[in-house]
Amino acid sequence: MLRHPIAALLRVLWASAAFLFTASIVGIAAAVAASAVLLGFVVHRLAGLIFHLSLAAIKILGSVGLGTLILTSAFLGAVRARQA
Incomplete structure (x- = not known):
């Protein structure tokens, strides 16, 4: 008779351990x-920043x-004008 409450307690402890492990x-x-x-x-924000910085650099270099x-x-036009 004493074995049943201990077995029930062990089942509850096992279920609790399984729940905690899963959690x-x-x-x-x-x-x-x-x-x-x-x-x-x-990474997305950093990639956007790098993209905008490179775009600005391209604009500056293009200018x-x-x-x-x-x-x-x-x-060259002034040189040609002087030669003529």
């Missing part, structure tokens, strides 16, 4: 998923290149 696995999985989402957000082209053509 810890789910908690770890949720933490990993949250970390992945946060990392994805950070410098266009200015250099205008000055070079003006210089």
Whole structure:
């Protein structure tokens, strides 16, 4: 008769241990998923920042290149005018 309450207690403890183990696995999985989402957000923001910075650099270099082209053509036009 004494064995039945102990067996019931062991079943409850086993079920509690299984529940806690499952909950810890789910908690770890949720933490990993949250970390992945946060990392994805950070990488996305960083990629956007790099994209905009490179776009600005291309615009600046394009402006410098266009200015250099205008000055070079003006210089060559002045040289040709002096030669004529």
